Amino acid sequence: xxxxxxxxxxxxxxxxxxxxxxxxxxxxxxxxxxxxxxxxxxxxxxxxxxxxxxxxxxxxxxxxxxxxxxxxxxxxxxxxxxxxxxxxxxxxxxxxxxxxxxxxxxxxxxxxxxxxxxxxxxxxxxxxxxxxxxxxxxxxxxxxxxxxxxxxxxx
Numbered sequence: 001x002x003x004x005x006x007x008x009x010x011x012x013x014x015x016x017x018x019x020x021x022x023x024x025x026x027x028x029x030x031x032x033x034x035x036x037x038x039x040x041x042x043x044x045x046x047x048x049x050x051x052x053x054x055x056x057x058x059x060x061x062x063x064x065x066x067x068x069x070x071x072x073x074x075x076x077x078x079x080x081x082x083x084x085x086x087x088x089x090x091x092x093x094x095x096x097x098x099x100x101x102x103x104x105x106x107x108x109x110x111x112x113x114x115x116x117x118x119x120x121x122x123x124x125x126x127x128x129x130x131x132x133x134x135x136x137x138x139x140x141x142x143x144x145x146x147x148x149x150x151x152x153x154x155x
Contacts, residue, residue, distance in 0.1 A: 001114040002031060002111050002113050003117055003134065011104070014106050015108040021126070022123055028123035031112060034046060034110075035047045039103070039104070040104050049110070
């Protein structure tokens with residue numbers, strides 16, 4: 001079991017600060033992570049976090065899809081439920097994260113293994129983020145891994 005966690009900050013630098021804290025914190029490993037900064041003009045900028053990985057990374061295709069889903073579905077006029085399809089992402093998670101990262105804000109989204117959740121939350125506590133969480137069963141993770149592995153092989 002894993003959690004997809006979003007750590008949301010009301011500054012453009014908060015997510016980067018958390019990333020640096022997690023790199024220093026040896027006991028708080030995340031499976032994979034991506035950062036988003038929404039500048040004052042509303043333009044979002046996405047990046048893959050530095051090596052925070054405690055295991056194999058999902059990669060850019062996965063994060064590109066998740067970040068696009070969270071930040072662009074309402075702009076494209078898509079229904080979140082329709083866009084989620086078989087990915088089994090919690091629609092409320094997607095909506096809350098998308099609505100919470102406003103202009104001048106930043107967020108770090110991370111996959112965290114069940115045994116690491118407390119350590120990651122503890123490491124994030126000093127940076128005072130808004131935390132939004134969604135759980136993934138092992139089956140859900142396998143579905144995600146299969147979809148994105150196939151996408152990598154095609155590209």
